[in-house]
Amino acid sequence: MEKSAALAAMRDVLDWIVRQRPFPLFVSEYIDVVRDFEDMRIAQVDEDTWRVRNSGYCRTVRFDTWDRHVDLGRSRGVIGYDRASAQQALYVHLDESHDHTLVLTDQPGRRPYLRRAASAVDELRLAQDRVSLVTARHRHQAPDARQPAPESDYRFVASSDDGLELRGSVRTDAEGTLSWIGAINGTRVEVALRAGGRR
Numbered sequence: 001m002e003k004s005a006a007l008a009a010m011r012d013v014l015d016w017i018v019r020q021r022p023f024p025l026f027v028s029e030y031i032d033v034v035r036d037f038e039d040m041r042i043a044q045v046d047e048d049t050w051r052v053r054n055s056g057y058c059r060t061v062r063f064d065t066w067d068r069h070v071d072l073g074r075s076r077g078v079i080g081y082d083r084a085s086a087q088q089a090l091y092v093h094l095d096e097s098h099d100h101t102l103v104l105t106d107q108p109g110r111r112p113y114l115r116r117a118a119s120a121v122d123e124l125r126l127a128q129d130r131v132s133l134v135t136a137r138h139r140h141q142a143p144d145a146r147q148p149a150p151e152s153d154y155r156f157v158a159s160s161d162d163g164l165e166l167r168g169s170v171r172t173d174a175e176g177t178l179s180w181i182g183a184i185n186g187t188r189v190e191v192a193l194r195a196g197g198r199r
Contacts (some may be wrong), residue, residue, distance in 0.1 A: 021118050032057040045101075052077075052100040059120060061102070063090040068104045071110045079124045080114030080146070096122055112161040113142040114178060129195035131178065135187060137155040141192070145181055150176040160186025 026034070036057035043051045048071075051185055052061060066088045070081045077100030082091045093114055094100050112126040114133075121143065123134040131145045131154075158166040164184050170193070173180045180193060 002145055021116070029057075038048060038163075046103045050102040050104075052094065052102060054094075054098060054100075055095045056098055057190075059094050059096075059158055061094065062089065062090050063104070064091065065104075066090050068106060069108050070113075071103040071105040072109055072113055074101075074103040078102055079121065080116075082115050091116075093117075093121075095124070096120075112147045115146050117143040119145075130193060132190070132192040134190050145178045145193075147172050147176045147178050150174050152176075152195060154178060154193045155196045156180055156191065158182045158184050158191045160184050161188045162186045 032055075036055045040052065040054040040058060042053075042061070045051055066085050068090055069083070070078060070090075070092055072078060072080075074078045077095050077097045078092060079095050080093045082093075084091060090104075092102055093116075112128065112131070114121060114124060116128070117135065120185050121133050121135055123130045123132075124147060126146070128149070131143075131147075133143060133144070151174060152172045153169055154172070155169050156167065158180075162185065164186065166182045166184050168182075170178060170180050178193065180191065182191070
């Protein structure tokens with residue numbers, strides 16, 4: 001009886017951890033991120049513009065001003081951002097390049113962007129009616145993309161280099177956030193979402 005209770009408690013803890021949507025890393029990856037953070041160069045160009053130079057491992061920078069947005073049209077090397085009111089922070093997501101320009105603005109834009117992901121994202125392409133990206137390794141991929149159209153249906157196809165494939169459909173919420181979670185493994189996982197009716 002005690003073992004059953006202990007297993008149930010452990011399952012509750014693990015389920016809670018998964019709901020937090022952690023970003024799992026190998027220790028070797030974490031070391032690369034820390035070294036990149038230590039060597040990163042950040043310069044303020046003007047009141048709203050920042051320049052970040054790094055080695056491409058540290059993919060997120062934090063601003064302690066959560067009520068601002070990122071001007072994606074004027075920024076470079078930026079794939080998205082997340083306004084975290086609970087932490088009163090703005091998390092800006094960078095691509096794999098080494099030189100980034102971040103332009104902050106008070107007004108939300110109409111361009112789609114990546115809000116968050118549970119693993120590193122490469123080859124990201126965002127349009128009004130589609131999202132495609134490449135990610136790797138971790139079983140529960142969970143990207144969120146902010147699309148302009150709320151409560152719209154998208155079909156997805158996810159395929160790995162191991163020959164696995166997942167198909168299905170998802171729907172944007174009332175704010176236009178498109179969330180996809182899929183259990184698929186591989187050193188290279190391609191995910192494509194396209195606007196369309198449910199199957």
